[in-house]
Amino acid sequence: MKEILFAGLGGQGILTSGLVISQIAVSKDLNATWIPQYGAAMRGGTANCTVKFGNDMVYNPAQEEPDILLAMNNPSFQKFVGMVAPGGTVVIDSGLVTCDTDVRDDITVIGVPSSEMAIEMGHAKGANIIMVGVIAKVSGDITEEDGISGMNEMFRKKGKSKFEELNTKAFKLGYNFKK
Amino acid sequence: MEDMIKGNHAFAEAAIRAGATFYAGYPITPSSEIMEYLSVRLPEIGGVFIQAESEGASMNILTGASASGVRCFTASSSVGMTLKQEGISHMADSYLPFLAINVVRYGTGLGTLDTGQSDYLRDTRGGGSGDYRTFVLSPYSLQEAVELIGHGFDLGDKYGMGTILHTEAALGQMMEPCTFPEMKKVERRHGSIDGTYSFERISPLYRDRRQEAIDEKAKYDSIKENEQMWAEESLEDAEYVIVAYGLAGRSATGAVKQLRNEGYKVGLIRPITLWPFPEKAFDKVNKDVKGYISVEENATGQMVEDIALTLKKTIQSSKPVYMFANAFGIPTMKKIKADFISVRNGEIKEVY
Numbered sequence: 001m002k003e004i005l006f007a008g009l010g011g012q013g014i015l016t017s018g019l020v021i022s023q024i025a026v027s028k029d030l031n032a033t034w035i036p037q038y039g040a041a042m043r044g045g046t047a048n049c050t051v052k053f054g055n056d057m058v059y060n061p062a063q064e065e066p067d068i069l070l071a072m073n074n075p076s077f078q079k080f081v082g083m084v085a086p087g088g089t090v091v092i093d094s095g096l097v098t099c100d101t102d103v104r105d106d107i108t109v110i111g112v113p114s115s116e117m118a119i120e121m122g123h124a125k126g127a128n129i130i131m132v133g134v135i136a137k138v139s140g141d142i143t144e145e146d147g148i149s150g151m152n153e154m155f156r157k158k159g160k161s162k163f164e165e166l167n168t169k170a171f172k173l174g175y176n177f178k179k
Numbered sequence: 180m181e182d183m184i185k186g187n188h189a190f191a192e193a194a195i196r197a198g199a200t201f202y203a204g205y206p207i208t209p210s211s212e213i214m215e216y217l218s219v220r221l222p223e224i225g226g227v228f229i230q231a232e233s234e235g236a237s238m239n240i241l242t243g244a245s246a247s248g249v250r251c252f253t254a255s256s257s258v259g260m261t262l263k264q265e266g267i268s269h270m271a272d273s274y275l276p277f278l279a280i281n282v283v284r285y286g287t288g289l290g291t292l293d294t295g296q297s298d299y300l301r302d303t304r305g306g307g308s309g310d311y312r313t314f315v316l317s318p319y320s321l322q323e324a325v326e327l328i329g330h331g332f333d334l335g336d337k338y339g340m341g342t343i344l345h346t347e348a349a350l351g352q353m354m355e356p357c358t359f360p361e362m363k364k365v366e367r368r369h370g371s372i373d374g375t376y377s378f379e380r381i382s383p384l385y386r387d388r389r390q391e392a393i394d395e396k397a398k399y400d401s402i403k404e405n406e407q408m409w410a411e412e413s414l415e416d417a418e419y420v421i422v423a424y425g426l427a428g429r430s431a432t433g434a435v436k437q438l439r440n441e442g443y444k445v446g447l448i449r450p451i452t453l454w455p456f457p458e459k460a461f462d463k464v465n466k467d468v469k470g471y472i473s474v475e476e477n478a479t480g481q482m483v484e485d486i487a488l489t490l491k492k493t494i495q496s497s498k499p500v501y502m503f504a505n506a507f508g509i510p511t512m513k514k515i516k517a518d519f520i521s522v523r524n525g526e527i528k529e530v531y
Binding site for chain 1: 180181182183349353354355356376426429430432433434436508509510511513529
């Protein structure tokens, strides 16, 4: 079972990133849950969601000990880095997370300049999809093909297939990102 | 496998699949997506969707719908459910079935927006004035919620009673896949108002309330005998039994599996009907059990009282009942395991 915590600023597409990963897992016949932090949230405030997936039933759908943390701003990194399981991975937007990230010896931190990469590829809103690609790769459970088809199917069903080409490109950029 | 779907949307769709064609309610976080979904979906199937001017009014509207024999429902959250109690009590007095989905948010009064199980006592004791109960069903997954919503409507029709789907903010807000049954067509209940005075009208002045009181007791006894539902794990040799419902019960299911793998003899009772409380589950527990542990999502402990009352009826009446209240959030498996160990090590004092 994998536990992934997606955290950032409201409006960055954090909740959507989590949903895409969970839907990719479901399209592979795995069990999956997605649970948001909700409440008096606003655009520009903090947002996070937890996704769990695996062969077995997901018991507690809420945060226990994430294997992977996506942090898209400083407060998210600082708030959640302590929760990450030993041996876990933290993926950060290296342009947005500017605080000291060398805080634990037992985790791996991967910096991805996803916001800059998104602007470069002409899809400024696609940073979250680039990160979906990174996380799909890091999780070790999702192939590039399964990831792309699961993601595109989800957006197609939501009537948002017009971004398919850009999303596919963004996912590939993330999946094949090299430090 | 099916797609991810949000809990509140799944509840709403499940009611429609179960043949409900009438909804009246008033929005409140964290249940509002139920109404949002229905505002589009009910007109699609030729049903009626009403956003009432208040929670109280929504129950009065449901009273009319149910008296007309229509499968009807409402939804709200904790403090909103408080405002519906007058109507719920009146409907109980007229034996009118309805389904109310309570997406519980933690807290007293206005409360908070966080998930919780703070309405256990209110919902299982009737809630409004008078001497009645409603069925109270609590799911631990969206799939179970879908099934319980259909079952809840059927129970209501069978016994002439209301049903509350007692769930939590977290289940309403989370997503996971679930499958829905085919659309069910439900005929209007026999004997309901049809506009032509087909059935005898009974004025409140001429009701035989003494006989009704006797009949009500017999009905509730029959329900307690026949309608208990629960899930259980490893009760036969359990040294300790954890009791938890809803998402706390789901987390406890995982914790108990892990504890078993680690060699601890621990069992689980997960009540699915909170009323009637699944007393029969306790008959199946190892007679040498050392104690019970209630795991709840509130501050003061509520279900712990029903566990202690149930034990009075068994040969285990002297067994201690411990309680861990987890306000603000679903208790993690890690926390439940740690709490169990502290009970086992004698570090915790029993509640009863």
